[in-house]
Amino acid sequence: MTKKILVLLSALAIISSAVLFTVSAQDTPTPEQRAVMSAETRQGLFKLLGFNLGPIVGMAQGAPFNAELAERNARRIAAIAPMIPDVLAADTRSFDVETEALDLIWDNLDDIAIKAQELIEAANTFAGIASGGDRGATLGALRSLGGACGNCHDTYRVDDD
Numbered sequence: 001m002t003k004k005i006l007v008l009l010s011a012l013a014i015i016s017s018a019v020l021f022t023v024s025a026q027d028t029p030t031p032e033q034r035a036v037m038s039a040e041t042r043q044g045l046f047k048l049l050g051f052n053l054g055p056i057v058g059m060a061q062g063a064p065f066n067a068e069l070a071e072r073n074a075r076r077i078a079a080i081a082p083m084i085p086d087v088l089a090a091d092t093r094s095f096d097v098e099t100e101a102l103d104l105i106w107d108n109l110d111d112i113a114i115k116a117q118e119l120i121e122a123a124n125t126f127a128g129i130a131s132g133g134d135r136g137a138t139l140g141a142l143r144s145l146g147g148a149c150g151n152c153h154d155t156y157r158v159d160d161d
């Protein structure tokens with residue numbers, strides 16, 4: 001290898017490490033940015049729960065009854081709920097994030113896991129009843145499904161309702 005090529009190669013190495021450094025400096029979020037992303041992720045998950053419960057609540061409020069939709073959405077809730085402890089694992093207490101999550105969540109993660117499990121069970125039970133196709137029985141079971149949401153909100157979410 002000639003000296004000229006060596007000089008060229010080492011110049012390239014310096015340039016590419018400078019590029020890499022710039023990219024990683026841009027891509028690595030600060031702890032604060034990470035906390036904001038965590039809060040957005042968990043809020044997104046809870047929005048999805050609401051998105052799926054909403055049409056069922058609508059049926060109780062007079063929208064046409066649709067047993068298949070009620071069952072499908074309850075099964076979706078049961079599928080999403082196991083992620084609740086995961087999205088709440090990141091402790092965002094010490095960061096300036098927009099959130100309705102109360103600080104005591106992070107002293108009670110065992111209870112969060114229990115409440116998530118109760119929601120899974122309530123959603124599966126509801127889905128089983130909805131699969132029977134009976135309007136009265138299905139809507140009658142909504143209280144305990146909604147209760148599994150409210151149970152956690154009462155303790156761990158800012159009281160705004």
Ligand code: HEC
Pocket residue numbers: 039042043044046047049050051053077084098099100101102112113115116119148149150152153156157
């Ligand atoms: C184990 C606790 C827990 C359970 C169970 C739970 N939630 Fe929540 N939910 C929370 C917490 C905590 C927040 C606040 C999150 C935040 O602001 O960072 C929240 C926020 C929400 C929000 C507002 C999201 C937003 O930021 O716009 C909706 C909607 C919601 N929950 C719906 C539901 C529904 C529907 C269920 C039941 C199917 C449910 N949640 C079950 C804890 C829970």
